[in-house]
Amino acid sequence: MxxxxxxxxxxxxxxxxxxxxxxxxxxxxxxxxxxxxxxxxxxxxxxxxxxxxxxxxxxxxxxxxxxxxxxxxxxxxxxxxxxxxxxxxxxxxxxxxxxxxxxxxxxxxxxxxQDVIVTASKPLLERKIDRTVFNIGNSLAARGTDLATAIGLAPMLKVSENGISIIGKSSVAVMINERIVHLGGSDLINYLKSLRSDDVAKIEIITTPPAKYEAQGNSGLINIVLKRDLSQGIGGSISTSYAQRMYPGFGNNASLNFQSAKISASIKLRHYNRKGFIQEQNDIVGLNYAIFSHDPRLTLATGIGANTSFEYKITNTGAIGFVYDEGSTNYELNLENTTTYQRNNATDSILQTLSHSKNPTETRTITLYYDQKLGSSGKKLTTDLNYFSNAPITNIDFTTLSDHSSNIQAVRTFSGIRYQIWSAQSDLILPYKWATVETGTKFTNFDNNSDVRYSDLVAQQYVIDHSKSNHFDYNEKNIAGYVSMQKVINKKWTGKAGLRYEYSIIEGYSPTTSSRNRSEYGKLFPTAYLTYKPGSTHTVSLSYSKRINRPNFRAINPFRYYTNPYTYSTGNPLLQPSLTHNIELTWLYKSYLSVTFYTQHLDNGFGYITQVIGTYKVVDAKNFLTQNSTGLTATSSIRFFKWWESSSHVTYSMSASSSTVADFITEKGSLFNLGTNHTFRISNKLTVFINYSKTLPGTQGNTYRAAQFDFSSGARMLALNNKLQFTASAALGAVDRSRSYFKGYTQYVYTDYNYRTANFSLTYIFGRSKVKGNTKKVDFKETQRTN
Missing domain, CATH: 2.60.40.10 (Immunoglobulins)
Incomplete structure (x- = not known):
C-alpha cells in the first residue's frame, strides 16, 4: 500500500x-x-x-x-x-x-x-456552464441590505439564523471570490451581516461543483463575487440587531476596512447572545410497549469572534496575504425530561431527569496564501497553507428520579474533543485559445482526540465509571489532485470536463479498549458539463458529478454519549463513506425563469437509527441506505414594475429507497415545496417585503413529515444619505412533526422551536463606503466535518 x-x-x-x-x-x-x-x-x-x-x-x-x-x-x-x-x-x-x-x-x-452615471444592465439571472448567476446589483430587494439578507433573495437559497441551505442539497458551503469561508451556523450569518450587498457584483449558485472543489459531501456551493473598485481609504460599518421570541436575542457586528494601491486590510468583529425555548416530544410506540419522552428545554447561545485579514501586492502580478479568525462560543441547555415506559397500554415506570449542559468551544483558523499571475493572458498560480483547530468541551450534569424508588441517580459526563486540521494546496489556471485548463493538488491532515468520562455521584463525590468512559484518537490523511478543461466549441456550444482523484488513509485507536481500525481507499470523481445557447432567449445545460460523503468525527467514535442512564447514542468506527451520482438538466428562459430536472443515486448511505434494546433506547450510526431521487425545481426572478420585484420557486421530488437494516422500513415518497418573495419600493427611502414558503406533507426514506410553512414581512428604511438603515420584520412558522417507521415500532417526533419572532436591526455605514478591505478566503471545506 x-x-x-x-x-x-x-x-x-x-x-x-x-x-x-x-x-x-x-x-x-x-x-x-x-x-x-x-x-x-x-x-x-x-x-x-x-x-x-x-x-x-x-x-x-x-x-x-x-x-x-x-x-x-x-x-x-x-x-x-x-x-x-x-x-x-x-x-x-x-x-x-x-x-x-x-x-x-x-x-x-x-x-x-463627475456627472457620469453608468447604466449598463445585466440580466438578473444568467447561466454559466457550471453555475447559475444572480446579478445582485440588478435586484431591487437587495439594494442597501447586509449580505446575509441579500443571499436569501437569490433563487434556490434559504437563509436562517442557523445557516444557509440550497433547495435539494443536504448542505452548502459559502465562498467569497472563489475562497471558502470556514465559518458555520450563527458565526457564518453574523460574518455575512458585516458585509454590504452594495459591495457584491453577483452571487453564483453551484449545485454541481466542478473538479476544482472538494468532492466531500452532497453539497452545493455559493460563490459571492465582490465588485472591483478603485476607491482607497478607510470605511466600515456598525450594526446591531434585536430578536424577540419567548425570550430576547441580540447580535452585534462591526467592520473596518482599509485599501490603498498595495495594501488591503480588514477587521470584522461579531457577537451574539440568544436565549430560546424548545419543546420536543419523542415517542416510540411498539406492538406491546411504548416509550413517551417529553423534553422542554431552555437554551442560551453566546458567541464572540474576530476576523482579520491583510494582503500586500508585492509586484503588479503577485500578492501575499493572511487571514486569521478566532471565535469563542458557548451553548447552555437546561432540560427537564419526563420519560414514561408502558407495557400493554399500562404504565410500567416514569423517569424524571433534570439536565444542565455547557458546551464552550474555541475555534482558530490561520491562512497564508500567495497569488501569482503568470504573464498577461490570465494564467495564474495560487498557493494556500491552512490551519484549523476546534476544541469543544461538553459538561452535562443530570439527576434522574424513578417513581419506583426514592433514590436519586446523579451523573456527570465530560466530553473534551480537540480537532486539528492542516492543509496545503496549489491551483493553476491556464487559459489558451483552444481551451482553459485548470489543475491543482491538495494535501490535508486531520487529527481528532476525544476524551469522554462518565461519573456517578457516590457519597457526595463523583466517581468515574471506567466501563462508560473512553479515550479515542483519530487520524485521516487525504491526498487529492485534479485537472479540468473548458472549451468554447462554437457560438452555441460550450463544454467542460474534469477529473479529481482523492486518496484517504484513516486510522482510529481507543487506548481504553486497545482497539485499532485502519482503512485506505482511493477514488476518482469525474465531472462533466455541456451548455447549448441558440440565442439570447434560451440556455440549456447538462451536468454530471460524482461525490463522496465521509462521516463526521463523532459518527465514527465508538463510545456512548448518555442523555440519561437509559438513553445513549454511539458512533461506529467501521462506518464507511457514501457515494452519490448527480445529473442535472437546466433550462433558462429570458434570464428570469430557470427550470432544473435532477436525478441522484445514493450508495451506502449512512445515518442514525433508533433501537430499543431491553430497557435502553439506543441511537446508533450505520451504513444501510440505497436511494434514488428525482426532482424538478423551477425558479423565477421578475421585476413586474420599477417598484415591484418578485422571486419564487417550486420544487417537487420523488424518492425510492432500500435498506440493508431489517428494522428500517423504506417507502416510496415525494416532497413538494413552494415559496415566493415580494419586494415593494414605496420610495427611495422605504421598502416593504413579504415572504412565504410552504412544504406539503411528504415521505422520504422511512420518514413522513407533516406540512410546514414560513411567513415573514417587514420594512426597510434609509436615512442620513443612505448611511443609516433600519429594518423591522415579523416571522411565523409551523412546528415540525414527523413519524419514522421501523420493524416492530414507529417513532413520532414533535418539535416546537417557537418560530414567532419580531426582528429589529440598525446599521450605520461610515467612511468610504466602497472600501471593501481584504476578503480573501481559502478552500478549507474540511472544517465542516468537525460539526
Missing part, C-alpha cells in the same frame, strides 16, 4: 509540473497595464487596437490590475486607444516587431470623474 501511495504522490507531482510546462508565450504579443497620475491601476477600461487601415481589429477590457493583452498579431503599425465610461483616456501609435510591453499613463478629467 505504501508503494501505491508513493505512486499516487509521484503521479500527482508529475501531473502538476507537466501542467506548469504547458506555459508558453505567443509570438508578436502586445501586453501592458494602465495607470493614472497617482500610479494606481485603472480597471474596466475599454482597450481598442487598430491597424493602419484604422479598422479596429481587437477589443479588450483591463482587469482588476489594469492589465490587458493582445496575442497572435502580425508585424506592423498599430494604434491603441483606451476609453472609460464614454471618454477617451489615451490614444497612441506604435510599431510591432516583437513582443512588446506598454505602460499606458492616463489623466482623469473632471468630466470623467
Amino acid at each position: 505504501i508503494v501505491k501511495l508513493t505512486n499516487t504522490l509521484k503521479n500527482s507531482i508529475i501531473l502538476f509540473f507537466l501542467s506548469m510546462g504547458l506555459l508558453s508565450n505567443a509570438q508578436f504579443k502586445v501586453s501592458g497595464y494602465i495607470i493614472d497620475s497617482t500610479g494606481s491601476r485603472v480597471s474596466f477600461a475599454a482597450i481598442n487596437l487598430s491597424a493602419d487601415s484604422s479598422k479596429i481589429i481587437r477589443i479588450s477590457v483591463s482587469d482588476s490590475l489594469g492589465s490587458f493583452a493582445f496575442a497572435g498579431l502580425p508585424k506592423g503599425n498599430y494604434t491603441l486607444t483606451a476609453n472609460l465610461i464614454g471618454a477617451q483616456l489615451f490614444s497612441g501609435r506604435f510599431h510591432l516587431a516583437n513582443d512588446t510591453m506598454l505602460v499606458v499613463k492616463v489623466k482623469f478629467t473632471s468630466s470623467i470623474l
